[in-house]
Amino acid sequence: MAMALRRMKLGSQGLVVSAQGLGCLGMSDAYGLPKPEPDMIKLIHHAISSGALSLMGGARERVQLATKFGVKLVGDQFDICGDPSYVRACCEASLKRLDIDCIDLYYQHRIDPRVPVEVTVGELRKLVEEGKIKFIGLSEASASTIRRAHAVHPISAVQLEWSLWARDVEAEIIPTCRELGIGIVAYGPLGQGFLSSGPQLVGSLLDNDFRKTQPRFQPENLEYNKTVFERVSEMAAKKKCTPSQLALAWVHHQGSDVCPIPGTTKIENLNQNIGALSVKLTVEDMAELESIASADAVKGDRYKSGVPTWKDSETPPLSSWKAE
Incomplete structure (x- = not known):
């Protein structure tokens, strides 16, 4: 069994979670084919027994459960929706x-x-008052x-991509969250797997894995970006940990x-990720990692054109x- 995780406060509204969670996106078809359900159930139960914040149900009293709304499939295209009636319908579903x-x-x-964000959050506030949700993110x-x-x-958590691979949130978003007392949930802390496996990851991806379309994984950028992984790997060897553990420790x-909520579909990887909590970094270590992964160290955008990010999040x- 993996070691138990310490607990932490997320935001200022009373939400307490494990210091590291479990991202469940990879269990679906986002990274290719859905994984076998029995294996994923076993993994989730292992995560719960380790104290990890699970993003799915089961062992309800031991889990802080988080889920999302806002992206719906219209035909073969995704549409973003923050309309109050849709918010409520998604929650009920x-x-x-x-x-x-x-x-x-x-x-x-x-x-x-x-849709003005005030309108969307106004409906979420009603759901809190009705006892259907506890905290808003x-x-x-x-x-x-x-x-x-x-x-x-009050917003309890903001989920954002933050890693040695993606640091554009550090200028404004992180300081804003801290000023307002909002917890930070870092998804993709392993650079969508790149900081675990490096360039060889691309060769193992299925044709329908969405990472195949991402600019940073394209050949012209991958050749350049592999330097980041190589330097992180060299430093990890000196610290006697894996590259993924070093990236998570950062x-x-x-x-x-x-x-952080690193995702995995394998128990051994979950245990390894939890081990990152034991990796201690000095001020000098942090500075070295940040020089390795400076603003211009990674080539290519995070997502292909047309995929919304925080840069597109302004509302009327x-x-x-x-109101309709």
Whole structure:
């Protein structure tokens, strides 16, 4: 069994979680084919027994359960929706699918640029008042969007991509979260797997793995980006840990308000990720890692054109909204 994880406060509204969580996206078809359900159930139970924040149901009293709304499939295209009726319908559907009475942390997955964020969060506030959700989160939101949302109802967590592979949130979003007392949930802390396996990862991806389309994994950028992995690997060898553990340790050392949620579909990888909590980094270690992964160290955008991120999260003013 993996060692038990320490607990931490996430935000200022009373949410307490494990210091490291479990990202469950890879269990679905986002990284190719869905993984065998019995194996994933076994993995989730192992995560729960280790104290990890699980993002799915089961052993309800031992889990802080988080899920999202805001991205729906229209035909063969994804559409972002923050309309109040959709927010409520999604929440009700999740409660039913998960067979639970209340969602602990409910995220807006992406910000709808057509709906004032105050309107969306206003509906989430009603769901809190009704006891259907406990805490509100945002994902991929800009600093200004976070401020506007937080003014309607306290935001407990902002989920964002943060790693040695993706550091663009450090300028404005991280300081804003800390100013407002909002917890930080770092998804993709292993660079979508790149900081675990390096360039060889690409050769193992299935044709329908969404990473195949991402700019940073394209040959012209991968040849350049492999230098980051090589240097992290060299440093990890000196620290007697794996590259993924070193990358995760860097995220953990960003502060006690940061909870990374590395994803995996294998118990051995989950245990290895938990081991990152034991890797100690000095101020000099942190500086060296940040020089390795400086702003210009990685080539290519995080996502292909058209995929919304925090840079697209501005919404209309509340005064422009006309309820249907």
